Each structure stands twice: as structure tokens, then as C-alpha cells.
Amino acid sequence: xxIAEQEQNYxxxxxxxxxxxxTEPIAYFTGExxxxxxxxxxxxxxxxxxxxxxxxxxxxxxCCPRLLNRCLNTICxxxxxxxxxxxxxxxxxxxCRGIAxxxxxxxxQRWKVNKADHVATRNVATMRPSVGSSPxxxxxxxxxIFLDNNGREVVFQGLDSRExxxxxxxxxxxxxxxxxxxxxxxxxxxxxxxxxxDTTIETAYMNDRTELHIKWADSQHQGHVRLDFLQKHSxxxxxxxxxRDQESRLPSISYEEVISGDKGLLxxxxxxxxxxxxxxKGAPTEMTTLxxxxxxxxxxxxxxxxxxxxxxxxxxxxxxxxxxVKLDYxxxxxxxxxxxxLQFLHCIRFDDCVVGGENYxxxxxxxxxxxxxxxxxxxxxxxxxxxxxxxxxxARAEPVMMKYQRPHINLNHRKExxxxxxxxxxxxxxxxxxxxxEPYYRAYHKxxxxxxxxxxxxxxxxxxxxxxxxxxxxxxHARESFQLNGGVRKLQGCYxxxxxxxxxxxxxxxxxxxxxxxxxxxxxxxx
Amino acid sequence: xxxxxxxxxxxxxxxxGNSRAPSLRKVPLKACRQLNITPVWPIHNALQxxxxxxxxxVIEEANITGNxxxxxxxxxxxxxxxxxxxxxxxxxxxxKCNDHTSKSWIWPAHQVPLELTLKSMTTTDNxxxxxxxxxxxxxxxxxKDHLLQHSYSEENRRRLREETKLQFQTDMTLPEVSWLDxxxxxxxxxxxxxxxxxxxxxxxxxxxxxxxxxxxxxxKIGSLTGTLYGDIWDVKLHKNIINAAYGRQALLFHTDxxxxxxxxxxxxxxxxxxxxxxxxxxxxxxxxxxxxELFRTDYPEDFRILTEVPFTFTRIHxxxxxxxxxxxxxxxIRLNDDNRIISVTWHEHELGPPLVNELFARxxxxxxxKRSVRLRKGDMICFNNRRLAxxxxxxxxxxxxxxxxxxxxxDDFKSKLMYLSHKLDNGRxxxxxxxxxxx
Numbered sequence: 001x002x003i004a005e006q007e008q009n010y011x012x013x014x015x016x017x018x019x020x021x022x023t024e025p026i027a028y029f030t031g032e033x034x035x036x037x038x039x040x041x042x043x044x045x046x047x048x049x050x051x052x053x054x055x056x057x058x059x060x061x062x063c064c065p066r067l068l069n070r071c072l073n074t075i076c077x078x079x080x081x082x083x084x085x086x087x088x089x090x091x092x093x094x095x096c097r098g099i100a101x102x103x104x105x106x107x108x109q110r111w112k113v114n115k116a117d118h119v120a121t122r123n124v125a126t127m128r129p130s131v132g133s134s135p136x137x138x139x140x141x142x143x144x145i146f147l148d149n150n151g152r153e154v155v156f157q158g159l160d161s162r163e164x165x166x167x168x169x170x171x172x173x174x175x176x177x178x179x180x181x182x183x184x185x186x187x188x189x190x191x192x193x194x195x196x197x198d199t200t201i202e203t204a205y206m207n208d209r210t211e212l213h214i215k216w217a218d219s220q221h222q223g224h225v226r227l228d229f230l231q232k233h234s235x236x237x238x239x240x241x242x243x244r245d246q247e248s249r250l251p252s253i254s255y256e257e258v259i260s261g262d263k264g265l266l267x268x269x270x271x272x273x274x275x276x277x278x279x280x281k282g283a284p285t286e287m288t289t290l291x292x293x294x295x296x297x298x299x300x301x302x303x304x305x306x307x308x309x310x311x312x313x314x315x316x317x318x319x320x321x322x323x324x325v326k327l328d329y330x331x332x333x334x335x336x337x338x339x340x341x342l343q344f345l346h347c348i349r350f351d352d353c354v355v356g357g358e359n360y361x362x363x364x365x366x367x368x369x370x371x372x373x374x375x376x377x378x379x380x381x382x383x384x385x386x387x388x389x390x391x392x393x394x395a396r397a398e399p400v401m402m403k404y405q406r407p408h409i410n411l412n413h414r415k416e417x418x419x420x421x422x423x424x425x426x427x428x429x430x431x432x433x434x435x436x437x438e439p440y441y442r443a444y445h446k447x448x449x450x451x452x453x454x455x456x457x458x459x460x461x462x463x464x465x466x467x468x469x470x471x472x473x474x475x476x477h478a479r480e481s482f483q484l485n486g487g488v489r490k491l492q493g494c495y496x497x498x499x500x501x502x503x504x505x506x507x508x509x510x511x512x513x514x515x516x517x518x519x520x521x522x523x524x525x526x527x
Numbered sequence: 528x529x530x531x532x533x534x535x536x537x538x539x540x541x542x543x544g545n546s547r548a549p550s551l552r553k554v555p556l557k558a559c560r561q562l563n564i565t566p567v568w569p570i571h572n573a574l575q576x577x578x579x580x581x582x583x584x585v586i587e588e589a590n591i592t593g594n595x596x597x598x599x600x601x602x603x604x605x606x607x608x609x610x611x612x613x614x615x616x617x618x619x620x621x622x623k624c625n626d627h628t629s630k631s632w633i634w635p636a637h638q639v640p641l642e643l644t645l646k647s648m649t650t651t652d653n654x655x656x657x658x659x660x661x662x663x664x665x666x667x668x669x670x671k672d673h674l675l676q677h678s679y680s681e682e683n684r685r686r687l688r689e690e691t692k693l694q695f696q697t698d699m700t701l702p703e704v705s706w707l708d709x710x711x712x713x714x715x716x717x718x719x720x721x722x723x724x725x726x727x728x729x730x731x732x733x734x735x736x737x738x739x740x741x742x743x744x745x746x747k748i749g750s751l752t753g754t755l756y757g758d759i760w761d762v763k764l765h766k767n768i769i770n771a772a773y774g775r776q777a778l779l780f781h782t783d784x785x786x787x788x789x790x791x792x793x794x795x796x797x798x799x800x801x802x803x804x805x806x807x808x809x810x811x812x813x814x815x816x817x818x819x820e821l822f823r824t825d826y827p828e829d830f831r832i833l834t835e836v837p838f839t840f841t842r843i844h845x846x847x848x849x850x851x852x853x854x855x856x857x858x859x860i861r862l863n864d865d866n867r868i869i870s871v872t873w874h875e876h877e878l879g880p881p882l883v884n885e886l887f888a889r890x891x892x893x894x895x896x897k898r899s900v901r902l903r904k905g906d907m908i909c910f911n912n913r914r915l916a917x918x919x920x921x922x923x924x925x926x927x928x929x930x931x932x933x934x935x936x937x938d939d940f941k942s943k944l945m946y947l948s949h950k951l952d953n954g955r956x957x958x959x960x961x962x963x964x965x966x
Binding site for chain 2: 173195197233299302304319322323325328335336337338384385386391392393394395398399400401402403404405406407412413424425426427429430431432433434437438441442444445446448449451452497498499500502503506507510511523524525526527
């Protein structure tokens with residue numbers, strides 16, 4: 001039984017107790033406070049039972065902050081105390097306040113514990129979660145925090161000894177107080193040239209298990225960082241390399257669901273994030289439908305083809321898509337630094353007499369990942385030798401002269417695939433070192449074969465009222481040639497910027513409490 | 528009364544076949560306005576590709592060499608170039624491979640054989656080269672002009688690199704062009720865009736101080752690039768500050784909206800009002816490319832870190848009409864395969880490797896070559912947001928400072944400039960504009 005006496009002003013108490021979990025002694029510590037009392041104090045269960053929501057303050061002193069934290073955590077869990085604020089200082093004094101309720105299972109015994117025992121008891125298996133296993137569990141009551149390396153690091157440690165470390169200077173850069181971040185806009189006000197890269201921390205403590213409060217020694221600046229932010233941005237543990245390999249799938253969703261509200265919109269965008277594509281069924285075949293739908297996400301991306309483009313066979317096409325020929329696998333507008341993110345193809349008309357004209361979809365990141373396994377040397381070439389992409393066309397209302405060079409495959413610093421650019425129709429003359437030409441074409445040939453032979457293709461014939469929505473940065477699309485036979489095949493298309501799509505998805509996911517890690521969207525983000 | 532012949536005489540060297548274009552500055556623009564003519568160089572057939580490799584654009588000799596995998600060419604000026612058999616195949620301009628209307632490659636890439644050796648090569652009088660390969664039944668057609676322009680010989684690549692190299696200025700004069708000229712004269716439009724491209728900045732004067740007039744100005748280039756701040760945004764004091772620029776405080780050096788994969792390219796700030804009673808409020812500019820090159824020399828190891836370790840750029844703001852949650856991680860500096868800087872970005876307030884961050888921040892803040900501009904009503908400052916970092920001094924006093932800002936995408940800007948260069952300036956290459964292009 002936890003024995004304590006409370007006072008209304010949260011003064012510190014003298015405590016003398018030993019905690020045990022079952023029959024195992026865990027720790028013993030003594031404390032001293034502002035008003036020394038008897039060595040043991042009692043408060044009856046009934047008293048506390050009548051006044052369930054009051055706090056008590058405990059002060060404990062020990063030579064080992066880790067042990068102290070552990071003890072406090074044990075007290076809290078056993079007695080269902082919630083530490084309201086636990087402070088770890090260099091003087092190793094800890095204060096903890098919380099809402100108390102009695103746990104009859106807790107037993108008190110007088111035991112002495114030395115360091116060796118303390119080490120041993122730390123390995124006692126418990127049901128407690130480890131640090132960082134999930135956002136909700138990060139920095140829970142079982143987590144210890146302490147300073148290390150002369151205040152240069154803050155360490156969060158779980159009972160399974162897993163650690164998350166954050167450098168003092170990193171925390172300084174990420175301080176979220178109102179002096180460092182403009183409250184309304186969230187923009188950083190902190191001037192990096194005024195930060196001492198050798199800064200150290202004087203004190204750090206968790207407040208309500210939502211924030212880490214910090215005082216830096218050199219500047220005496222006091223700030224805080226949210227714990228969920230630390231959880232999300234922890235850099236200490238090596239992240240597993242992310243493979244982009246996955247099976248191809250084309251999920252579908254009804255138009256009614258998408259326009260029903262934010263939840264439907266979120267579901268649609270999540271499908272696109274997970275599988276790279278999604279078919280919206282049951283939309284009207286009006287010419288205004290597509291833009292109205294897409295602008296619920298973000299403003300339509302304007303390109304050299306305007307905001308909306310019609311995909312049907314025309315006499316003098318400004319794009320090969322505006323013909324009836326077969327189109328091989330490609331992405332659109334890769335001569336832009338940021339090619340269109342999401343692409344939408346709304347089927348207005350697709351008469352039954354039209355033969356051919358099916359669409360094909362293929363996840364190119366997955367193809368590239370498999371290609372890396374099978375042909376690592378050729379994969380390497382495709383990440384280093386830049387191809388040329390261009391659109392040079394003067395016989396149009398707005399003449400265009402665009403040329404862009406970049407490798408087909410881009411990696412981040414961890415060698416994970418960041419994006420793939422594939423659009424043979426818009427390739428221009430290769431302009432690279434003489435010795436790179438033959439290796440490049442060899443790798444290019446093999447990759448084009450890999451795309452042709454990949455079995456994970458999705459084939460579909462659009463029906464009027466269906467909107468094919470896909471990520472133009474991760475999914476290649478192709479089209480079979482077609483014969484109109486007197487009929488009409490008419491699609492309407494538009495694009496969304498990749499960053500604005502991702503932002504909307506993140507906002508909706510956050511607002512609906514579905515904040516899982518979003519999948520990489522194929523832009524040039526290195527994460 | 529201006530003499531028309533004096534204007535036309537500026538064109539004469541072109542008409543006589545001398546492909547070295549006279550300086551556009553010699554063309555009297557005032558004359559153009561008065562006579563209401565646009566000084567379009569008459570020599571251009573827009574569909575012809577001009578070469579900057581002069582003189583000697585004709586092939587003197589062409590042979591199949593290198594185990595039948597190479598076409599070796601000797602130009603009339605004595606230089607050599609070699610073209611791989613595979614390269615020739617992918618540059619075939621016949622109607623089976625190239626759709627002439629839309630200018631797209633239509634031959635399936637996977638149907639080109641892995642190995643290709645040259646069977647035969649013939650030249651024609653109309654400037655074409657016909658090629659046949661052993662492994663494929665295909666009559667390849669390539670033009671001499673195409674080979675000339677796209678030669679990837681070391682000399683040609685070196686020449687291109689020199690021509691597109693950024694020139695750094697130490698005199699901080701601000702180039703100026705009047706909107707009254709740009710509105711009427713394509714030549715002035717070209718000069719305006721050239722200044723932005725080559726020097727990174729140009730002041731456009733005499734722009735009517737009307738709301739959203741910037742839209743009309745930018746229609747000369749292409750479409751506005753909308754961002755999370757809309758198409759055209761107002762830089763003035765706001766009650767709800769969704770951006771630090773909407774206050775009075777000083778702004779540190781930064782480039783706008785690094786959270787976008789393609790940051791806004793060219794930024795335009797149109798001054799509608801800037802009362803004399805206000806003190807401060809000048810806009811300052813520094814050339815990040817210049818700073819980065821000096822940084823590379825002085826701190827090579829730290830420079831390497833800036834190219835390899837990603838910074839985190841964020842804009843997470845829910846308390847606004849359209850909440851945004853944008854995070855992008857990328858290195859500050861990107862290099863191409865020749866180790867040339869192809870993109871630099873900077874935002875003082877974003878997160879990166881601390882020590883290097885501090886060093887680079889100091890390099891920027893202590894850089895001696897800063898341009899300071901106090902805008903006047905009717906001025907529009909146009910600058911490359913991918914090359915110049917800008918900042919603002921704090922301003923105090925009673926009065927109003929109202930600018931309207933907008934952006935044009937780097938690729939759209941460069942496309943317009945390249946087209947005008949092709950039309951008016953013999954296709955003079957456009958230097959790198961910071962859009963991560965590996966060219």
C-alpha cells in the first residue's frame with residue numbers, strides 16, 4: 001500500500017519506502033522535503049477514495065537519476081499515479097505530481113538496494129511497452145529521461161533499454177516556443193547564426209507527457225518540444241530502408257462517397273497514396289464535373305496544355321495523345337522540373353463501337369526496385385547518367401521550347417528510390433560523356449524490357465462516368481491504339497501539383513486522426 | 528523623324544548571311560515604338576534549328592569506325608565528332624520514329640535491339656544522312672544540322688558549359704527595363720527576360736499601380752504559378768499573419784517556398800504603394816550561386832555535406848482558410864554529374880545539420896555584394912527566386928507599404944526565353960536558372 005500524506009499546497013514530503021512488484025524488491029529510497037515528517041506517513045484508502053481527484057507531491061533523492069525515474073514510474077504505475085511533471089536535474093532531485101488513487105496490490109517493505117541490484121532489476125521483464133514503439137506509447141510513464149554527454153544529449157529510455165537520443169543543438173533548432181516559432185503561421189523565427197552549435201542542456205523534463213521542456217545552459221533559453229514531434233522526427237535509430245516494391249492494384253470508390261464530405265475525400269486520396277491509383281465510379285459526364293471534383297483537393301495545376309485538356313483524336317495534334325495511335329508506357333510532362341503529380345482522366349464518352357483504346361497502368365517504382373535486384377550495375381547507370389527530355393514545338397498557339405536533363409532514377413542519401421522518370425516519347429538527344437553512351441543505352445534497353453515484361457500491369461477500358469485518378473510520378477500509363485468506327489472516344493483530363501496533393505492528404509489524415517506514415521509520393525523529397 | 532533605313536541596316540548583316548547577330552542594344556527601341564514595328568530578325572524559319580557552333584557547320588567527312596559502332600564526322604572547321612550507332616538510332620527523324628506534328632518519339636523503346644552496328648551511311652544533298660543498321664530493317668534519317676547541334680563531343684560540351692555558365696557580378700547596379708517598351712516590343716521583352724536570366728534580377732519600371740496588373744505583365748511570359756498563397760498575394764500589414772512577410776519586422780535572407788519540389792521560379796513584386804513617411808522596408812538581394820561557389824572553395828567538406836545531407840523544409844499551418852501540411856526534405860545544394868551547382872535553396876529558418884547550417888548562414892549574411900532596392904510606386908522587381916536570396920529591412924513609421932507578388936514557373940520562363948532567343952538572338956543559349964536541370 002502506498003502510504004503518503006497530502007497537503008494542499010504540494011509541499012514535498014518525507015518518504016521512506018520500498019516498492020515491490022509481487023515478491024521482488026525493486027528499489028528503496030528515502031526522501032526529504034521542506035517539512036520533515038515521520039519516517040513513514042499514512043493516508044487511508046478511504047480518505048483518498050472520497051477525494052479521487054487530488055494530487056500529491058513526492059520528492060525523492062537518490063544518487064542515480066535512472067533509478068529514481070524507474071522508482072517513480074513504478075510508483076505511478078502501481079498506484080495509478082500519473083506523473084504530472086517529472087523533473088530531472090543535475091542535482092538529481094525529482095518532483096512528481098499526479099492524480100492519485102490507491103492500488104491495494106502495492107506492498108511496501110524496507111530494503112536496501114545497491115547499484116548491482118539496481119542493474120539486475122532493470123532487466124525484470126514487465127508488460128510495459130518500450131520507448132518509441134508507437135506514438136501513444138512514446139514517453140509514457142515507463143520512459144525515463146536523462147541527460148548524457150555533459151548535457152549535450154537528452155536520452156529517452158524504455159525499460160527494455162532501447163534509447164532515443166536527441167542532441168542539444170538539434171533540440172535548440174527545433175524549439176517550439178513562441179520566441180522561436182511565430183505562433184500564428186508556424187514559421188520559424190530562430191536565427192541559425194545565433195545558435196551555438198556546442199550548446200548544452202541545463203535541465204530537461206517532461207510536462208504532462210506531451211512536451212519536453214528544456215533550458216539550455218549557454219543561452220539560458222527556455223523552450224519546449226512536443227513529444228509527438230520527437231517521436232516522428234527521431235533520427236537516432238537507423239530507419240529500415242524502404243523498398244518501393246509492391247503489387248499493383250486498382251481500388252475503386254464511388255463518386256457519391258468522394259463528394260459526400262472530407263471523409264470520402266480522404267478515403268479517395270488514401271487509395272491513391274497506397275496504390276498509386278483509384279477509379280472513381282458513377283460520376284456525371286458533364287464537362288464541369290472533373291474540375292469541380294479535383295478542386296476539392298487543390299487548385300488544378302496549369303501546364304502548357306492549360307488547366308483542362310481533352311483527350312480525343314484530332315487532325316493536327318499538339319500531343320501524340322491526341323491521336324488514335326498506341327501509346328507506350330510513360331509519364332506526362334517530364335520536361336518540367338516538377339512534372340504533374342496527380343493525373344485525372346474523366347471518361348465523357350467511349351462508344352461501344354470503338355475498338356481498342358484500353359488503358360494500362362504500371363507502378364514504375366516497384367519495377368525499378370525489382371530492376372535494382374536483378375541488374376544492379378545497370379540500375380546504377382540509370383541513377384547517374386542524365387537523359388534528355390524535351391518539348392520543342394512552335395506550331396501551336398503558345399510556342400514551347402522546353403528541355404530538361406536528369407537521370408531516370410533518383411536516389412536519396414540512403415540510396416532509396418526517390419523518383420523515377422520514364423517517358424520515351426519525350427526524350428531528346430542524349431548529351432553525356434562519350435564513355436557513358438553505350439553503358440547508358442544498355443541499361444536503358446534492359447529497363448525498357450523490364451517495363452514491357454512486367455506482369456503487374458492493370459488493364460481497363462474506361463466507361464462513361466468513370467474517372468481514372470493516378471499518381472503521374474509513380475504510375476506509368478499506356479493506351480492501346482483504337483479505331484473509332486464512327487464512334488467517339490472522349491476523355492477530359494487535368495493535373496494536380498504533387499506537393500499540394502500530399503499536403504491535402506496530410507491535413508485530412510491529421511484532422512480525422514488517421515495520421516499514419518504517408519507513403520512516398522514520388523516527388524523529390526528525400527524521406 | 529527616324530530613318531527607317533537606319534533601323535533596317537541593323538538587320539543587314541543577318542540578311543547577308545553573317546550569322547553573328549549584332550547586339551540588340553544597337554537597335555533603337557524608341558524607333559520601334561514610334562514606327563510601331565517589332566524588330567523580328569527576318570532570317571528565322573521557326574522550324575529550323577540554328578547552331579551556335581560557327582563557322583564550319585558543314586560536314587567535310589563522315590566514316591563508319593569503331594567496329595561499326597561509331598560514325599566519325601569531321602566538320603569543315605577541322606573539329607571532329609563521334610556518334611554512337613545506338614545514339615543515331617534514337618535520334619532517327621523518320622516518320623516512323625518521330626511524329627512530325629507533335630514532335631514526339633513514337634517508336635517503342637523496347638523494340639530497339641540491344642546491340643546495333645552500322646551497315647551503311649549515305650549523305651544527301653538536302654542535308655540528310657541516311658543510316659542502315661545490321662540488326663534492324665530500318666532506314667534511319669538524321670540531318671546534318673541535328674548532328675551539329677546535338678554533338679556530344681567534349682569540345683561541344685565544354686563550349687556549351689562555357690556559354691551557359693553563370694556570370695557573377697560585383698557591381699551592384701540594377702538593370703532596368705520599362706514596361707512601356709516591353710508591352711509593345713518583343714525585343715524589350717527579350718531584354719527583360721535576359722536580364723532576369725543572366726543577372727538574376729531586373730527592375731521593370733512604369734508599371735501602372737493597379738490591383739492585379741501583374742497578371743497582365745506576366746501574360747507576356749506565360750501563366751502565373753499558383754501556390755498556397757494564391758495566384759497574386761498582397762505584401763502588406765495583415766491582422767492574421769499567415770506569413771512573416773505580412774508584418775513590419777525584418778526578414779532574413781531566404782528563397783520563397785522551399786517546401787515545393789519545384790520552388791517558384793521567377794518572383795515579381797509589384798509596388799502599389801510605398802509612402803515616403805516610412806523608414807526602412809528596402810529589399811535586399813544576394814546571389815546564392817556566387818556564395819555557394821565561394822563556400823565550395825573555402826569550406827569544401829562543409830560544402831559536400833550541404834550536397835548530401837537533406838534539410839527539412841516545413842509549412843504546417845492549420846489556422847488558415849486552407850490548412851497546409853507540407854514537409855520536404857532535400858539537400859540545400861544539388862550538383863550534376865559534372866559537379867556543377869544546379870540548384871541552391873536557402874531558408875534561414877529551416878532545419879539542417881547544425882554546424883554547416885551556421886557556417887552557410889554566416890556566409891550569406893556576411894556576403895559583401897548585396898543589392899538594396901527601395902521600390903517606388905509603379906516599380907516591379909523581378910528576380911530569380913532560385914538564384915537570389917532576398918530579405919527585407921524592417922520598416923517603421925506611419926504610412927502604407929503595399930506590394931503585390933506573384934511567380935512564374937522556372938520551366939515556363941526558360942521556355943519563353945529560349946523561344947525568344949531562338950527567334951531574336953540566333954538561339955544564344957540560356958544560362959542555368961537553378962531548376963535542378965542537369966544540363
